[in-house]
Amino acid sequence: MENTQNYIAENKERFLEELLDLLRIPSISADAAYAGDVLKTAENIASNLKNAGAENVEICETAGYPVVYADKIIDPSLPTVLVYGHYDVQPADPIDLWTSPPFEPVVKKTDIHPDGAIFARGACDDKGQMFMHVKAFEAMVQSGELACNVKFMIEGEEEVGSENLGIFVKENKERLSADIILVSDTGMLANDVPSITTGLRGLSYVEVEVTGPNRDLHSGLYGGCVANPINILSKMIASLHDENNHITIPGFYDRVVELTDEERAEMAKAPFSKEAYCKALDIEDVYGEEGYSTMERGSIRPTLDVNGIWGGYTGEGAKTVIASKAYAKISMRLVPDQDPEEITNLFLNHFESIAPKGAKVKVTPHHGGEPAVTPIDSVGYKAASMAYEKTFGKKPIPVRSGGSIPIVAMFEKELGLKTILMGFGLDSDAIHSPNEHYGLFNYYRGIETIPHFYVAFSELHNK
Numbered sequence: 354m355e356n357t358q359n360y361i362a363e364n365k366e367r368f369l370e371e372l373l374d375l376l377r378i379p380s381i382s383a384d385a386a387y388a389g390d391v392l393k394t395a396e397n398i399a400s401n402l403k404n405a406g407a408e409n410v411e412i413c414e415t416a417g418y419p420v421v422y423a424d425k426i427i428d429p430s431l432p433t434v435l436v437y438g439h440y441d442v443q444p445a446d447p448i449d450l451w452t453s454p455p456f457e458p459v460v461k462k463t464d465i466h467p468d469g470a471i472f473a474r475g476a477c478d479d480k481g482q483m484f485m486h487v488k489a490f491e492a493m494v495q496s497g498e499l500a501c502n503v504k505f506m507i508e509g510e511e512e513v514g515s516e517n518l519g520i521f522v523k524e525n526k527e528r529l530s531a532d533i534i535l536v537s538d539t540g541m542l543a544n545d546v547p548s549i550t551t552g553l554r555g556l557s558y559v560e561v562e563v564t565g566p567n568r569d570l571h572s573g574l575y576g577g578c579v580a581n582p583i584n585i586l587s588k589m590i591a592s593l594h595d596e597n598n599h600i601t602i603p604g605f606y607d608r609v610v611e612l613t614d615e616e617r618a619e620m621a622k623a624p625f626s627k628e629a630y631c632k633a634l635d636i637e638d639v640y641g642e643e644g645y646s647t648m649e650r651g652s653i654r655p656t657l658d659v660n661g662i663w664g665g666y667t668g669e670g671a672k673t674v675i676a677s678k679a680y681a682k683i684s685m686r687l688v689p690d691q692d693p694e695e696i697t698n699l700f701l702n703h704f705e706s707i708a709p710k711g712a713k714v715k716v717t718p719h720h721g722g723e724p725a726v727t728p729i730d731s732v733g734y735k736a737a738s739m740a741y742e743k744t745f746g747k748k749p750i751p752v753r754s755g756g757s758i759p760i761v762a763m764f765e766k767e768l769g770l771k772t773i774l775m776g777f778g779l780d781s782d783a784i785h786s787p788n789e790h791y792g793l794f795n796y797y798r799g800i801e802t803i804p805h806f807y808v809a810f811s812e813l814h815n816k
């Protein structure tokens with residue numbers, strides 16, 4: 354590994370410049386106006402993989418954005434690692450809250466990143482983290498130290514639900530055969546507290562529409578006489594949590610796996626400062642489900658949150674009007690063994706049942722995904738743990754995350770493979786938010802750590 358690490362040290366500047374080039378392409382998968390840029394990004398990844406030394410590089414067409422595939426099979430008797438990542442990013446809005454343009458990456462110092470962080474949409478989620486794998490691979494290949502076979506599958510639709518990746522995986526099972534999947538699309542606790550993500554929450558996402566009268570009405574003439582859809586929607590949403598912040602949808606918790614006291618005690622060992630947490634978010638106190646810690650509320654417990662709500666008059670000044678319709682987008686984060694389809698149905702039935710007679714309710718389900726957990730006694734986890742120990746000088750802590758990567762459960766189902774989540778982002782990196790950034794420390798440390806995983810996995814696997 355010495356040649357690999359030297360190669361990384363010698364090429365640091367170029368590795369950064371190449372990531373900045375990638376970040377300049379606005380690959381927003383949710384907005385069709387950027388379709389050309391999303392495709393350009395796929396080409397950028399493909400040529401980077403080719404230059405790194407990958408073979409069979411292919412931009413695989415799907416019904417949506419393409420999947421970039423590449424591999425390097427050095428010896429069929431060695432294990433194979435399948436690297437997954439995504440090259441699409443979230444929309445950048447609200448644009449005016451960015452301190453520098455989202456697709457003009459710049460390196461700036463912050464309190465948490467004294468060595469500097471790259472500010473750009475996708476810097477952390479997931480271009481920066483995905484690109485660490487391309488560069489780590491390049492370093493291993495060019496140094497003649499690649500320790501096992503590698504396959505890459507980099508998609509362009511993660512932020513919009515990975516629908517076509519599901520089809521791609523089903524149709525390419527042979528080509529994607531591997532021993533483990535490796536993903537950097539999550540976070541760690543802090544730059545001096547390495548951790549490995551051992552669980553992801555699932556997701557059920559719905560849009561609701563409440564219709565009252567058939568047209569907007571004068572709020573003086575009709576106010577008090579008809580169901581105001583915005584009032585009604587607010588009331589209905591408020592009723593979805595009780596006074597203990599438990600979710601009130603009947604059956605919602607039926608399949609939730611409760612952790613044992615030992616498991617909860619183990620979780621509680623991870624460092625967490627409520628004070629620092631509140632300070633970082635400028636809040637006076639945390640808020641959530643009774644009986645659970647903040648760490649637990651954000652990982653092992655299911656949640657329901659309104660992500661957007663609109664209707665009526667929101668322009669300047671006052672317009673006295675009762676809107677005909679009100680809308681909201683609602684996400685439910687799920688934990689094992691909740692099933693997204695079942696939860697969506699429970700929501701739908703409940704939401705319809707609590708609407709008053711004078712209002713109509715329409716619920717439209719969006720994409721969802723199953724939760725996933727990974728064991729910590731597997732060869733893959735041990736190899737990852739050894740890799741972190743090499744570069745951080747301490748053992749990483751296993752941590753369950755609150756985010757979702759729905760394809761992880763799908764990979765297990767379709768390919769029979771477990772995923773190792775080696776994330777190097779920090780919660781404070783503002784992913785999906787204005788001023789998303791990724792620490793230079795994190796970028797380089799990731800590139801340095803990944804090759805150690807390959808070596809350790811190859812050794813442990815063949816034992």
Ligand code: BES
Nearest residue numbers: 478511512513514538539540754756757
């Ligand atoms: N990389 C994130 C998920 C993530 C981030 C997991 C940090 C754990 C820690 C991913 O790109 C993402 O944003 N997923 C979406 C779900 C998807 C279906 C749009 C999410 O979690 O909201």
Ligand code: MN
Nearest residue numbers: 478479511538
């Ligand atoms: Mn991501």
Ligand code: MN
Nearest residue numbers: 443478512785
């Ligand atoms: Mn994301």
